[in-house]
Amino acid sequence: MIESTLQKHALTIVGGFHPPDDEWFTGYQTALMIGPDEPEFWSHFTQQPEYLDGLPDGMDRFSKRVLQQVAEKLGGKVYFPSDGPPYPPFIQWALKSSCYQSPVGLLVHHKAGLFTSFRGVLALSEFHDLPLPHDNPCDSCVNQPCKTACPIEALTPSGYDVAACKTYIGSKVGSACLSGCKVRLSCPVSQNFGRVKAQSEFHMKAFVGE
Template sequence: MDQLCRKNALRILGAFAVIPERDTDLAGFQTLLMLGPDEPAFWSIFKSSVEFQEPKDPMDHWSKRVIGALADQLSGRALFPSDGPPYPPFFTWATRTQRCHSSPVNLLVHDRAGMMVSFRGALALREAVALPESPASPCLSCADTPCLTSCPVNALTPEGYDVAACKSHISSTEGRECMQGCKVRLACPVSKTFGRLPAQSEFHMRAFVGPDIT
């Protein structure tokens, strides 16, 4: 299954067994796979796609085409963070895989992707899949906790996320370095080994800040 996903520039970043009594929105399925970019290969494949040239939400459109095709191939169901409202509970689903945990600044941290974890979609399967044991949170062995001190404007703290301060700083001359990726996310020791390219991070940061950034 993982090899099939990797052929499409995706990785299985976690999975969990569906509980019929709890997951009424997943009735008829037994396993949910959480899919994210296969770094660093993902960016070049996405850039060469027809969706990359679209003016609005190109990565969402790419994800729907590719994961939708996987779902058809596997007789499953594709789900996406942008579906809604109501929106699928991707944050809750991520924690249920036991491969995503809450970091000291309350962002998700993944055992392989660190704080650069992101999900392009999920794939519900009708069959049960044997799931391996999940590793412990990488935060448990991180003595320095650099995520707590890496934001230049202290926008990400254990108390919450000051979105306005973050956007304002990124939009300023002083904050242009943050366009290469959130300094808090990049400070995570696991993030450093993940392989996401700066160009991809800039793509997401520009989408986050809005069209006025130059």
């Protein structure tokens, strides 16, 4: 029922965990990480009022409208990455569920690769069984192309120079990166994920503030 409800909005369960009884999850026994259901997500989102109105933060507004409706229907609660401060520890939650840390520090998922993203986390009062965790896909990636894919070495195993990345993408020579982060695109798992190019462009333009 949960998955079918999410699929109506081109969303899916990316992972989940049984949370501790802490300040975030008191009274809740299951946490589900929710992300885009690719490749259907982009065509669905671009038909929604939050995209068509041209106002800022369209994807965040869409996610909040839809997932709040889903949470209400399921009698649960939902957290968003933009909530805060204090901000929910999404990275810690992802590492508890279905993600690993890649060689360049980005989260990696067995299905989404380096295109892993979350639209929210659903907290449910009922205990739900969760699938067994998958192995880290980086462990079987022989060449690990993500380590050397950044054209200016702004994102490497040594760290991430965000300022240099934004400056390069905003320049004429770096405009090719607007079609998608070369590091994320280099991941063999990412390449089979089905992320639409227009969606990557949307995120990259938001990243550099266009």
